[in-house]
Every structure is written in C-alpha cells, then in structure tokens.
Amino acid sequence: MKTDALLIQISTSYLNYNIIHEPYLGQYYIAEYAKEKGFRCKIKKFLSSEPLIQKISQLVSELKCDILGFSVDCENQWIIRRIVGPIKEYFPHLLCVIGGPQVTAAAEQTLKRIPAADIAIIGEGEKPFASILSLLNEPQKSLHDIKGLAFRDGSGKIIYTGNPKPEVFAGNYPYPRRYDYCLDENIVFDQIITGRGCIGQCAFCFEGSKKSNVLRLRPIEDVIDEIDYIISHLKNQHFISFIDDTFIINPERTKIICQHMIDKYEGKIKWFCEARVDILKRNLELLPLMKKAGLLRVQLGGESGSQKVLDAYNKKMKVGDLKLVVRELYNAKISSIYINFIIGGANEDYETFGETLDLAKELMIIAPGCAEVGCSIFAPYVGTPMTTQPDKYGIRIIDANMLSGPDGHMSFTETEQLNRYKIYQLCTLFETECLKLQNELAKSLSKERYSDIYQQYFYVGLDTNWFKAVRNIESIDKYFSTIAGHGFLSIKEIDSAILDFCIPCRTKEPISDGVKFFRCTYPGTFLPNTPLEESLYLLSSGKLSYGEIKFLLKKKPEYANMDIDAETFRLYNMFDDEYLIVWKRDL
CATH class of the missing domain: 3.40.50.280 (Cobalamin-binding domain)
Known part of the structure; x- marks a missing residue:
C-alpha cells in the first residue's frame, strides 16, 4: 500500500x-x-x-x-x-x-x-x-x-501564511497509536503527555518569549485510555513516563490518574513525571497517593542555587522551596529525584556558581541515595528572551549557532566575570565535586535505600548515578544484586520454619594475612573473626544448608557448651548487617 x-x-x-x-x-x-x-x-x-x-x-x-x-x-x-x-x-x-x-x-x-x-x-x-x-x-x-x-x-x-487560530482544547487531537506508524523494530513506547503548553515564562526557554501562555489539558478519559494503550504494549517493561510539566497542575485530575494506576495496576507499573517546584510545593498532600500509584522518579528544574539568578530566569520559586520539595519527596519514599542546574547562565559569577554547587550538595545530603543532581551549560536557544536580549541577563553570545559542540555540553556564551573557558571548567568542577560527595555518601546509606536503588535497576532498568556509585562497593553490590536480580534472600526475609533448609552464600571472599582470615566489608575495612565466626563464614560457601552447617558445628568439642542455634542465628544476622551473606532456598 x-x-x-x-x-x-x-x-x-x-x-x-x-x-x-x-x-x-x-x-x-x-x-x-x-x-x-x-x-x-x-x-x-x-x-x-x-x-x-x-x-x-x-x-x-x-x-x-x-x-x-x-x-x-x-x-x-x-x-x-x-x-x-x-x-x-x-x-x-x-x-x-x-x-x-x-x-x-x-x-x-x-x-x-x-x-x-x-x-x-x-x-x-x-x-x-x-x-x-x-x-x-x-x-x-x-x-x-x-x-x-x-x-x-x-x-x-x-x-x-499567518498564524492559525489558537487551539483552546487539547482533546481535538487523538492520541497516537504509535505502533501503527513506527518502522523501527523492537521499540517500546512509554511516554505520555497529559496536556500542551506551559504556565511558565522562563527566560532561557522559548515559552518565555510569549506574552501569555495558554495551558491546555487533555480530557482525563483520553489520558487514561492512552495509559492503558501504552501499558498493553509494554511487553516485559514496567515503566511509563509523563513528560509534561502539567501532570500535577490540577490536583483532582492527578488523583484520578493515580487512582486508575492503583485500581487497575495495583501500583506495579512504575512511572516518571516532571514537576515544577512551585506547583509541587502547593500540592505536597498528593505525594502519598502518587507513591502508592507507582511514582518512582521525579525530575525538577533547580537551575541555580542563587536567588538572584532564579529571579532573572523568572522561575517563580525560592531556593528554599526546592529544599522543601526534595525533603518532602524523600520523606514520602519516592525512590529517585533528578534535579538539573544550569552553569554559565544569567549573571553567573564565581559567587552564584558557588551557591549552586553548595545547594546541589545540600540536596544530596537531604535525600541521600535518592536526590541525583546534574548540570548543563547554558545554551542560547533561538527565540528565547536570553538570546534576544542577552545584555539584560548579563551574557554575551560568542557562538550563536552553537557550532563548537553539543547543546548542554559546550559553552557558547560568556558573562562579565566568566569567559567560556571558565564556564566549561566550572561545569566539570560541579560534576567532579558532586560525584565525590555521592561516592562518599554511598558508603553509608540505609539498607532500605540500598535495596530500593537495586530494585529500581532490576525491576524497571533505572540506571541512576547512585546505582553506579554503590556498584563500586563490592560487598554491597554482590549482596543486593544477588537479592534483587537473582532471587536470593536476606535472612530477615526467610520464614524460620524453612531456614534450616536454606543455603547461606557469602558475597565476598575472606582476606588472609597468612595467619588468619578476616571479613572485608568496605574496601580497606578488615574485620577479625572469632573461631566460630571464621568457621561459620567459611562454611557459608553455597554448598551446605543452615541445618547441615549447625550439625557440623555441634559435633565440634569446642562448641559443646554453646547454644549453636542461637549463636549462629545471631552471627548470621550480624553478617547480614555487613552485607556479607545471602541465602537461597534449598534446591
């Protein structure tokens, strides 16, 4: 045809x-x-x-x-x-x-x-x-x-030919049945927009050039139909994305979508949404429902840690608002928050950059293992207020066509205090400093947070910077990847009635000084063993069940007066806290 x-x-x-x-x-x-x-x-x-x-x-x-x-x-x-x-x-x-x-x-x-x-x-x-x-x-x-x-x-x-008559109703356009038109094989569509337009007028965005912005929300019934259409074609995927800022602008509408995700999918389909800080701050009561409905990751526009710069951008938010929203998202146990900052934008200098870097670090400390920060270099997009009136925003455009590199990764402008080389350097510094803090924080996250990070990856493929950081810690990576990705269990997850039939497996081999064995948790951390701890750890090689291990230990005369059942159970819980032992059910 x-x-x-x-x-x-x-x-x-x-x-x-x-x-x-x-x-x-x-x-x-x-x-x-x-x-x-x-x-x-x-x-x-x-x-x-x-x-x-x-x-x-x-x-x-x-x-x-x-x-x-x-x-x-x-x-x-x-x-x-x-x-x-x-x-x-x-x-x-x-x-x-x-x-x-x-x-x-x-x-x-x-x-x-x-x-x-x-x-x-x-x-x-x-x-x-x-x-x-x-x-x-x-x-x-x-x-x-x-x-x-x-x-x-x-x-x-x-x-x-002139401007067309403005559309006032987003429902005039049917949602696309993507697979009817796509010539690409094995592609999975998971993105949905729930409305068109934007209420913001940010100076770095094309929407900021408009005298007034019109927001057009799609009919809620149409959105729900599209959600079901997308999910029905997900195959083995369990994740969808709402990619417009309008998702939470109408709380009652958001509640209807969330309730549908709960009623039909029991919160098992996880999802991403973008959100404006000012809107989310006004609707924090939605977070428990959104979490129950499957909300996994939220993206926020942080832009700058300087109130002076935020005001120049016309962001309509305070620095404190971002801290509040991130804290509330973390307290609501939303798994992942991504916040992006712009380097080299309006009136940028060393002081405003320092405020941005400090804020980014503070957000990671407020929500460790959850708040992920990133940066992009300011890009002079055609038609935006900052591009049409650069002097007003304290910038000088030196590569208007952005020919010298990729959008977001190369400096195309200068400010009064920062030339393009300094802006590029500060972007690298931001990434280096945040990565350094993240790697440090990754060593001391809660067990719940580690588990959540690995569940995100193995269940929906969410490969965050936090996941990359914790994967560098061998004992933690072995422990959680075998549990989340390969069906192993923590001792705390096993019914006591079947524990004797389960097989303990150490996640990290012992270290020896030529005289005795040590347990190694974090890199460079060596824990000495008592005789029973060493025996128990060595026998947890994946060959014997817990019952068989106890039987062997009870035969040893040095443990004749010891309650082996109680003591080994205590030690296995200690090993579990050290992320050194996982369990599999008997074959």
Whole structure:
C-alpha cells in the first residue's frame, strides 16, 4: 500500500556524546491526525552516524511516498541540511516539510539553513500537515490557504501564511497509536503527555518569549485510555513516563490518574513525571497517593542555587522551596529525584556558581541515595528572551549557532566575570565535586535505600548515578544484586520454619594475612573473626544448608557448651548487617 508521507527523526550522535531523543511524540500525533483525514504516514528514527542519504532514499523508494518530513532541533539541523538536497536529487517530485522546535523559533533562518526544504510548519503540526497532504488530491488549492506555514515562492522569497487560530482544547487531537506508524523494530513506547503548553515564562526557554501562555489539558478519559494503550504494549517493561510539566497542575485530575494506576495496576507499573517546584510545593498532600500509584522518579528544574539568578530566569520559586520539595519527596519514599542546574547562565559569577554547587550538595545530603543532581551549560536557544536580549541577563553570545559542540555540553556564551573557558571548567568542577560527595555518601546509606536503588535497576532498568556509585562497593553490590536480580534472600526475609533448609552464600571472599582470615566489608575495612565466626563464614560457601552447617558445628568439642542455634542465628544476622551473606532456598 502506498504511503503518503514518511516522517524522519534524527538523533545526533557524536564521538563523545549521543544526543539521544526518545521518539518525538509530535510526529506521531501528526500521523494519527492525518490518518483521521484519510492519509497514511510512516515514521522512522535514525542516528546521525548512520548512512542517512542511502537509508532514507531506500525507504522513500519502497514506500513510494510524496512527502518527506523532518523534525528539526538545534542539533540535528546541521545533519538535515546536508541530506535533504541529495535525497531530492534522487526524487525530484519529493516535497520536503520541516517542523519542530528550531523551525517554530526561527522559521526563516531554518529554511535558509536547509535550502532544499520546501515548507516549514510553525507551531503545532497536525492541521497544517494534513492540509499539505490534502493538496496531493486537490491541486486547485494553494499553500497560501494553509495557516501556520512558511515557504518559498517562485522567486525564492519566503512567504508566511499567518498564524492559525489558537487551539483552546487539547482533546481535538487523538492520541497516537504509535505502533501503527513506527518502522523501527523492537521499540517500546512509554511516554505520555497529559496536556500542551506551559504556565511558565522562563527566560532561557522559548515559552518565555510569549506574552501569555495558554495551558491546555487533555480530557482525563483520553489520558487514561492512552495509559492503558501504552501499558498493553509494554511487553516485559514496567515503566511509563509523563513528560509534561502539567501532570500535577490540577490536583483532582492527578488523583484520578493515580487512582486508575492503583485500581487497575495495583501500583506495579512504575512511572516518571516532571514537576515544577512551585506547583509541587502547593500540592505536597498528593505525594502519598502518587507513591502508592507507582511514582518512582521525579525530575525538577533547580537551575541555580542563587536567588538572584532564579529571579532573572523568572522561575517563580525560592531556593528554599526546592529544599522543601526534595525533603518532602524523600520523606514520602519516592525512590529517585533528578534535579538539573544550569552553569554559565544569567549573571553567573564565581559567587552564584558557588551557591549552586553548595545547594546541589545540600540536596544530596537531604535525600541521600535518592536526590541525583546534574548540570548543563547554558545554551542560547533561538527565540528565547536570553538570546534576544542577552545584555539584560548579563551574557554575551560568542557562538550563536552553537557550532563548537553539543547543546548542554559546550559553552557558547560568556558573562562579565566568566569567559567560556571558565564556564566549561566550572561545569566539570560541579560534576567532579558532586560525584565525590555521592561516592562518599554511598558508603553509608540505609539498607532500605540500598535495596530500593537495586530494585529500581532490576525491576524497571533505572540506571541512576547512585546505582553506579554503590556498584563500586563490592560487598554491597554482590549482596543486593544477588537479592534483587537473582532471587536470593536476606535472612530477615526467610520464614524460620524453612531456614534450616536454606543455603547461606557469602558475597565476598575472606582476606588472609597468612595467619588468619578476616571479613572485608568496605574496601580497606578488615574485620577479625572469632573461631566460630571464621568457621561459620567459611562454611557459608553455597554448598551446605543452615541445618547441615549447625550439625557440623555441634559435633565440634569446642562448641559443646554453646547454644549453636542461637549463636549462629545471631552471627548470621550480624553478617547480614555487613552485607556479607545471602541465602537461597534449598534446591
């Protein structure tokens, strides 16, 4: 069957960084809406390191499509500009349509940067793209009749068709049945948006350039239907993501979603959400319900530890608000919190950077094993207030096109006190100092926290920096990875009625000084053994059951007057506290 349009997603791949995006939901919404209008679209994702011209040309030939669409961002625009022309040389009839954040922010610039592109869609693409498709069957119609476009006329002049009438209802667009359009094999879709728009006007974001922002929440019934659709296709995965800031903006709506996750999935499907600190602070009473419903990880925008910088960003939050929210999330036993900070942004100097680093460390101490901090270097995105008025924010843009490195990982601006080299250096310092503290804190987390970190990884594949840190501690890693990943047990989990039939296995081999054996817990920590401790530890090699070990020990004359049952049980609990023994049921 002929395909009307092929939509392409390109994630930029560098030698040192992969700017990997999850599948762009926008293109899937476009494909679903086009299907309602009688058109057929397919979507394919690529890495920029692949032979794109060859692979895309092959798909165009196989699908016999008339329209090729690209989602363009600040990174992949440089790839797309090099491949569109050669592809169109093979297929002169092909109409190339571009959209996405880079196009919405700077349509004319992007059309000039990608000269072989024919049409740019500004803003939401469902209706404009369907209208472009309709021109295939209705040649009497013109691009001039479709709002929300920019294109070149016959003379090469770029024409704008004007803004479309604002959509006030997010329910006008059906949620996408992703698997109907995806050409990628073995892909699992786990992302959902519950609304469109943003109430914020942050200076570093494109939304901050708007005079007023309109938030459009999707109908709750539609969201729940989509949740069920996504979960029904998860296969062996147990994790979904709500990727819009609007998830908790309406408490009653959030309660309905959470209750559905409890009633239908018993909280066994874990999930991620993004949250604004100011909104979450006003709705802390939701946390117990969200935890019960399966909330596993929350992402917060910290941005800076300096109130002066936060105010310049128009973040509408106080530094103390972030501390409060992180503490409450930790107390609610939310497993993972990610907080991102911007280095080298508005009015940044050594003092404001120091405040940011201090805050990041404090958050890790407030929520050890839970609060994960990260940083990115300020990026001058096109169309944002900080890019259009850099002087107002104390920055000087020295690489407006961000040609010298990946977004978030290279410094493209300077401030009055910090040149680009210093900003880059401070980003490295932030990462080094936070990693150092994290590795230190990782040595003394609670047993509950260690267990939670490993459960996150083995149950849903959540590979946090805390997981990487605790994996460096051999005894802890062996103990919890065998329990969480291989079905072993802690002695505290075993019913006393079957304990004698279970087999103790040490997680770490003893250390010898040539005279005796020591137990080794943390690296460099050697614990001496009593004769019984040594015997018990050596016999816990995975060959004998607890009952068999006790039988051997009771035969030894030196233990004739000892209550072996009580003493070995006490020692095994001590070994358990040292993360040195795990148990398996008798074969």
